[in-house]
Amino acid sequence: MEVNQSHSAIKCGAKFIEEYDGPSAHTQPYDVLKRIFAHGSRQDGSNDEAVVFTWQDLADDADALDEGKRLKRNIKKAIVRLDEHQDKLNEIATEYNLKYRPVIVQLETGGGSGNLSRYKVQPVIADTKSVVKASEVPEGYIRYSLENIKKHNRLARLINGFDATGLKFHALTGTVLVAIILGTIISIAGLFSLTAQTSVFGLLSTLLNTSLALGALFVAFSPLYLCITNRIIVAPTILVPSNLHTLQLEYSPTDKKRADGSTVREFRIVSYVSKCSICGDRVEVENGLGAMRGRLVGRCNASPREHVFTFDHITRLGAPIFSEYQEICATSLRN
Structure with missing residues (x-):
C-alpha cells in the first residue's frame, strides 16, 4: 500500500465526524464512527497498513456490561451510515488536500468469544474533480453536497x-x-x-x-x-x-x-x-x-x-x- 493512504483516509473520516451536523449527527452510529476514527488516529501515523479493529478496541465501560452486543449492532449501522456520505467525504478530501476517503469493511465474522469480528478502514481514492473548494466559493454563496437516503420505501x-x-x-x-x-x-x-x-x-x-x-x-x-x-x-x-x-x-x-x-x-x-x-x-x-x-x-x-x-x-x-x-x-x- 502506498505510504500515508491509511493516514489520509483516517484524517478524512475524522474531519467528517467533526463537521457533520445533520439530523442524525448525535445518534449512536455516528458516535461509533467517531470512536473508529479516534482509534485510527491513535495508530502510528507512519504505518502504511490499513487500520483494523474489533468491537473491543472501541468499547467503553458501558459496552462491557452486555459484552458489546449493542456496540456490535451499531458498528454495522455505522458502516452503512458512512457509505451514505461518499459525496461529503469527497468534499472534505478536496478541502484538506487528501487523496483518500475511508470505507469500512468487515474482514471476517466472529464465531464465538475467542473469534471476534474484525473490521478494516479501507482507503479509497477520493473523487475530487467535481468538488468546488471552499476557497473558490464566491463570498456569501453556499456549497451543496449530496446525502444518501438511509432507507427508501417500496415505490x-x-x-x-x-x-x-x-x-x-x-x-x-x-x-x-x-x-x-x-x-x-x-x-x-x-x-x-x-x-x-x-x-x-x-x-x-x-x-x-x-x-x-x-x-x-x-x-x-x-x-x-x-x-x-x-x-x-x-x-x-x-x-x-x-x-x-x-x-x-x-x-x-x-x-x-x-x-x-x-x-x-x-x-x-x-x-x-x-x-x-x-x-x-x-x-x-x-x-x-x-x-x-x-x-x-x-x-x-x-x-x-x-x-x-x-x-x-x-x-x-x-x-x-x-x-x-x-x-x-x-x-x-x-x-
Whole structure:
C-alpha cells in the first residue's frame, strides 16, 4: 500500500465526524464512527497498513456490561451510515488536500468469544474533480453536497436507479405520450359535453368532473414529465420517507451510452443539503415561491422565509436571493 493512504483516509473520516451536523449527527452510529476514527488516529501515523479493529478496541465501560452486543449492532449501522456520505467525504478530501476517503469493511465474522469480528478502514481514492473548494466559493454563496437516503420505501426503491435503456426507455416515453393523449381526449370530451348541457347544474357538474380528471392525470404523470424536461424536481411526497422533510428526484446521466452515442440517464432520489452562510443552520432544497416559482431553492431550517438561496445541481452552488443578505454575508466575511 502506498505510504500515508491509511493516514489520509483516517484524517478524512475524522474531519467528517467533526463537521457533520445533520439530523442524525448525535445518534449512536455516528458516535461509533467517531470512536473508529479516534482509534485510527491513535495508530502510528507512519504505518502504511490499513487500520483494523474489533468491537473491543472501541468499547467503553458501558459496552462491557452486555459484552458489546449493542456496540456490535451499531458498528454495522455505522458502516452503512458512512457509505451514505461518499459525496461529503469527497468534499472534505478536496478541502484538506487528501487523496483518500475511508470505507469500512468487515474482514471476517466472529464465531464465538475467542473469534471476534474484525473490521478494516479501507482507503479509497477520493473523487475530487467535481468538488468546488471552499476557497473558490464566491463570498456569501453556499456549497451543496449530496446525502444518501438511509432507507427508501417500496415505490422509491422501484424508481431509484431506473435507467432509460432498451424497453424501459420505450416504456418511459410511451407513458409520457399516453398521458398527453389522455389529457387531450379528456379536454376534448369535456368541451363537447359542455356544449351539450342545457342547465347551469349540468355545466358546473361537467366542468368539475373534467377538472378533476385532468387534475388527477396531472398529479399522476407531471412529476415524470417535469423530471425528464427539467432534470431535477422536488420528489413527490409519496417517495419521501416519513422522517424526512424533502428529497429531490433527479434524471441523472450515467456512464452508459446508447447506440447513437447519446448518454443514458437514470432516475435517482437524492438529498442536496448545505450549511447556511448567514446563520450556519442546515439548508434543504424545496420548490421556490413568488419570483422563484418554477425553480428550486435552498431554504434554511432556522429561517426558511428569509435565508433563501438559489440552487444549481450542476455547479452545486447557491447565492442568497435577497440582496440585504448578500451585503450581510460580504460584511461578515470582510470582518
